[in-house]
Amino acid sequence: MEHSKKTTIHDIAERLNVTASTVSRALNGNPRISDNTRKAVLKAARELDYEPNQIASALRSxxxxxxxxxxxxxxxxxxxxxxxxxxxxxxxxxxxxxxxxxxxxxxxxxxxxxxxxxxxxxxxxxxxxxxxxxxxxxxxxxxxxxxxxxxxxxxxxxxxxxxxxDDYQGAYMATTHLIEQGCERIVHFTSERKIDIYKERYRGYVNALQDHGIEPNHSLVFSGNLQLEDGRKHAEQLIQGKVDFDAIFSASDYAAMGAMQVLKENGLKVPDDVALVGFLNEPFTSFTDPPLTSVNQFxxxxxxxxxxxxxxxxxxxxxxxxxxxxxxxxxxxxxxxxxxxxx
Amino acid sequence: MEHSKKTTIHDIAERLNVTASTVSRALNGNPRISDNTRKAVLKAARELDYEPNQIASALRSxxxxxxxxxxxxxxxxxxxxxxxxxxxxxxxxxxxxxxxxxxxxxxxxxxxxxxxxxxxxxxxxxxxxxxxxxxxxxxxxxxxxxxxxxxxxxxxxxxxxxxxxDDYQGAYMATTHLIEQGCERIVHFTSERKIDIYKERYRGYVNALQDHGIEPNHSLVFSGNLQLEDGRKHAEQLIQGKVDFDAIFSASDYAAMGAMQVLKENGLKVPDDVALVGFLNEPFTSFTDPPLTSVNQFxxxxxxxxxxxxxxxxxxxxxxxxxxxxxxxxxxxxxxxxxxxxx
DNA sequence: TTTACTTGTGCAATCGATTGCATAAATAAT
DNA sequence: ATTATTTATGCAATCGATTGCACAAGTAAA
Structure with a gap:
């Protein structure tokens, strides 16, 4: 079968003995076209299987x-x-x-x-x-x-x-939640990069601590790339350094996941020994063991x-x-x- | 600042005292344009900050x-x-x-x-x-x-x-792998839908069993929607029905995950009591505990x-x-x- | 030198729809 | 009955690039 040529407004115009302008106006709902003409145009368009050429339209309009x-x-x-x-x-x-x-x-x-x-x-x-x-x-x-x-x-x-x-708010909620669960020495994983979102999350973390009477502790903040490996490294440092901590709020789910792995490998229970919160609500967070608390960004x-x-x-x-x-x-x-x- | 009008090939043509055709040809590398003209056109195009209008080009070409x-x-x-x-x-x-x-x-x-x-x-x-x-x-x-x-x-x-x-091949490899791990009573989760891909996976599962001298057992095949919930349901049926099985090959990672949850909830060890393989290599498969074996579709x-x-x-x-x-x-x-x- | 190509450009139509302006016909106002 | 207004449509330019055909000038072949 030959590729039948596409119908254009001119084909419709010819069939109805009007001009292409009229057809165009009828199709676009221009109020200056009479009802009869409009109906006829729409009918012909349907019969001829007309589909507008958006490229032509785009060029002109x-x-x-x-x-x-x-x-x-x-x-x-x-x-x-x-x-x-x-x-x-x-x-x-x-x-x-x-x-x-x-x-x-x-x-x-x-x-x-x-x-x-x-x-x-x-x-x-x-x-x-x-x-x-x-x-x-x-x-x-x-x-x-x-x-x-x-x-x-x-x-x-x-x-x-x-x-x-609202990264600040997300971090504030996450940190507050950990405090409400009884955590007092809350670690934070953040990024080295100077992107606003991480600064905001850090700020939310700090403010939540202060608002609940906990003094932010510089030695509990770890900066890296927030990938799985970074989370593992941070957690290993924490354990090897015998740091006293009971929760981690990570600015990324991946880093939180890395930490979870290391914690479990070292016999620490999540959440009882260390409570864990991530950020971004990645699809995998509901499938980890235990499932990972996180912040949904919608x-x-x-x-x-x-x-x-x-x-x-x-x-x-x-x-x-x-x-x-x-x-x-x-x-x-x-x-x-x-x-x-x-x- | 006014939005300066975009330059067109006509602007270039005018500046060089040639026609738009020549400019068009020069820009498109038409061999019939002399080197001098071509260079002049390219130079002018650069100076006038010319960017082709793809819409116009699309309409014509x-x-x-x-x-x-x-x-x-x-x-x-x-x-x-x-x-x-x-x-x-x-x-x-x-x-x-x-x-x-x-x-x-x-x-x-x-x-x-x-x-x-x-x-x-x-x-x-x-x-x-x-x-x-x-x-x-x-x-x-x-x-x-x-x-x-x-x-x-x-x-x-x-x-x-x-x-x-090659869904057949993926399923065949998965099943063979389980057999090589010593599994003999391998459950399969498949879909009710009559889509080729699930039929192929089923076929791969059956053939792998047969090729290793294991008789496929109808009562070990579960059909559903392959979502997490389906996996959970199937696993519960298996346990409640006291079915004798030592592995599950699921045509979907989600259903495999659901089964993993139920197995663990019932004190069964993965992989020692039940080995588990999914399909599709969803990003979460490396984050489950234990990480889930799966088939990568590239x-x-x-x-x-x-x-x-x-x-x-x-x-x-x-x-x-x-x-x-x-x-x-x-x-x-x-x-x-x-x-x-x-x- | 005449004829035959080759090379480099120009002319003008074309892609298909949109739109400002003009105009004929119909209707309303005076 | 005449003028003003509204309604419905046509005319023709336009958006910007592409392309078949024509053609002049230059080069090669006879």
């Missing part, structure tokens, strides 16, 4: 119905869930999402943004890379008048919409929020995003790793 | 440099890893990937494919939904002469490129393979995919849940 979405890593639960949230909102509004990943490499990030602009996306939703220090590529987006929304990893250097979770909701912010900006007159920061409240998910039966 | 990618669920490790694989290959060739999810709902799947076609993607890479039984939407893709590649969930009803893993490689198949088809004369099925060999990742120290 300047709207592609495409959103460029940039994440550091696609296949990490947190980010893929955010993509999911964005995708749901976007698709319901007949927008499509182009996904690219930077792999935390600055050059990739620049290229992806440039590619998005060449593809003439209607705007961009992005999480900036760990190593990103200049923001010219993002400024270009704003200079073109395109909506830009940043999530999770944001920067005050760009005047644009941002969505983050990534799907975060994606939805980012998308809503995006569409608000898109539909506003100025097409300029109000540089508002939306802060999502996290939730402490208490599991067995921090639940002491008897105080 | 019919090539959008976009791939539509359809998955059941974006935020599942297996699928997001496949997306990652596709994205890497696509981006390196200056293609972008539009991602949509069907959530296993047939209507969503149809709509997504239709949206892809309206966006005039150059082709589609998809995994079909569990409940999909008609394939007209995919046939339309083929009728238009667009490349279509299916991965993981495929169908023989479509004459097109497919990428799957999802990133699967995505890369799908993308390569796609581009082969795209670049072939006929633009018709050779309806070839690429089968990826899985790998058994042995962890503690199935490793018996003494036979």
């Amino acid at each position: 300047g709207r592609t119905q495409l959103i460029g979405m940039l994440v550091p890593t696609i296949n990490r639960a947190f980010f893929s869930s955010i993509i999911r949230g964005v995708e749901e909102v976007a698709n319901s509004l007949d927008y499509r999402v182009i996904v690219s990943q930077s792999n935390e490499i600055f050059e990739n990030e620049e290229n992806a943004v440039k590619a998005f602009l060449n593809a003439r996306v209607d705007g961009i939703i992005a999480s900036i890379g760990k190593n990103t220090e200049h923001f010219n590529h993002y400024k270009q987006v704003l200079d073109r008048g395109l909506p830009l929304v940043l999530f999770d990893r944001t920067t005050p250097k760009l005047q644009t919409g941002q969505v983050v979770i 990534p799907i909701e975060m994606g939805q929020t980012a998308a809503n912010l995006f569409f608000n900006a898109l539909n506003s007159d100025k097409k300029k995003i109000i540089p508002k920061k939306t802060v999502i409240q996290p939730e402490l998910i208490v599991r067995a790793s921090s639940l002491r039966t008897a105080p | 019919g090539r959008t440099q976009l791939i539509g990618m359809l998955v059941p669920t974006i935020n599942r490790a297996f699928f997001s890893s496949i997306i990652r694989g596709v994205e890497e290959v696509a981006n390196s060739l200056d293609y972008r990937v539009i991602v949509s999810q069907s959530n296993e709902i047939f209507e969503n799947e149809e709509n997504a494919v239709k949206a892809f076609l309206n966006a005039r993607v150059d082709g589609i890479i998809a995994s079909i939904g569990k409940n999909t039984e008609h394939f007209n939407h995919y046939k339309q893709v083929l009728d238009r002469g667009l490349p279509l590649v299916l991965f993981d969930r495929t169908t023989p009803k479509l004459q097109t490129g497919q990428v799957v893993i 999802p990133i490689e699967m995505g890369q393979t799908a993308a390569n198949l796609f581009f082969n088809a795209l670049n072939s004369d006929k633009k018709k995919i050779i309806p070839k099925k690429t089968v990826i060999q899985p790998e058994l990742i042995v962890r503690a849940s199935s490793l018996r120290t003494a036979p």
Whole structure:
């Protein structure tokens, strides 16, 4: 079978003895078209199996119905869930999402943004890379008048919409929970990197201690990369150094997991000897033994929020995003790793 | 600052006193353009900060440099890893990937494919939904002469490129491994659904048993949805029914996990009393206690393979995919849940 | 020197839809 | 009955790049 040529508005126009303008207006619900004509157009469109060519429409109208979405890593639960949230909102509004990943490499990030602009996306939703220090590529987006929304990893250097979770609050809740479980010497795993989110978590940890009359102890804070191995190392140091501690609040589930392994290997009971709380609520946290208490960041909701912010900006007159920061409240998910039966 | 109008090939043409055709040809490396002109064009393009408008190019040339990618669920490790694989290959060739999810709902799947076609993607890479039984939407893709590649969930009803893993082989390896660990009464968790992949895994299980002189036992096979809860239920039945068994090979990591929980709750030791093997190598499998042996499907490689198949088809004369099925060999990742120290 | 290619550009149509402006017909206002 | 307004549609330019065909100038072959 030959590939039958796609029908265009001209085919419809010809059949009805009207012009393409009329057909276009009828299809787009322009009120200046009579009811009769509109019905006839819609009927013909159906009969001829008409499907609009979005490329042609985009060229003329300047709207592609495409959103460029940039994440550091696609296949990490947190980010893929955010993509999911964005995708749901976007698709319901007949927008499509182009996904690219930077792999935390600055050059990739620049290229992806440039590619998005060449593809003439209607705007961009992005999480900036760990190593990103200049923001010219993002400024270009704003200079073109395109909506830009940043999530999770944001920067005050760009005047644009941002969505983050309240890391401070999450850490505060986690630490308070441990205190309420009777813990008094609470270790904290944090990151060496100077990213806001870890500073905020540290701040939440410190403040929660102080608010409950516990003096923060510098020797209980461990800084590393927050991977599984880092957690193991920290835990080994704690044990070998015979440090007196009864809980760990880790800014990452992976590091918490590493610590859990080492603790168990050394015959320490979780949570009775050491209570454990992680951060991010990775999918694996409910499958560890004991299941790991963690802080849920609501990534799907975060994606939805980012998308809503995006569409608000898109539909506003100025097409300029109000540089508002939306802060999502996290939730402490208490599991067995921090639940002491008897105080 | 005003949004400076984007420069077009006409601006370059004007500055150099040539026509837009010449500029277009120069930029596209057409050999009929003299070296001098080409250099002048490239220089002017750089100076004027020219960026091609892909929409205009797409309208005229019919090539959008976009791939539509359809998955059941974006935020599942297996699928997001496949997306990652596709994205890497696509981006390196200056293609972008539009991602949509069907959530296993047939209507969503149809709509997504239709949206892809309206966006005039150059082709589609998809995994079909569990409940999909008609394939007209995919046939339309083929009728238009667009490349279509299916991965993981495929169908023989479509004459097109497919990428799957060798489920039979994965199951055969898993079962053989258990037998080699000294297990003789091996339970199998499978799915009620009539999807090929589960039938293949079942077949691999049965054949491995037979090849080692063990008679398959119908009462050791449990059928369900393969979720965590199903695994728990099956394990409870096994224990309450006082069934004699010494291993479980589950067609899903989640069900294996559920079983592990119940076994431990009932004082049974993994792997000594019951050895355990899952399937899919979910990220959590290395974090369970004991870590869960599983079958790696190489999802990133699967995505890369799908993308390569796609581009082969795209670049072939006929633009018709050779309806070839690429089968990826899985790998058994042995962890503690199935490793018996003494036979 | 004449004829035949080759090389490098230009012309103008085209991809398919959108949209500002003009206009004919129908209706309302005076 | 005349003028003003509304309604419905057409005209033609436009978005920006691509491409088949034409053609002038230069080079090679006869």
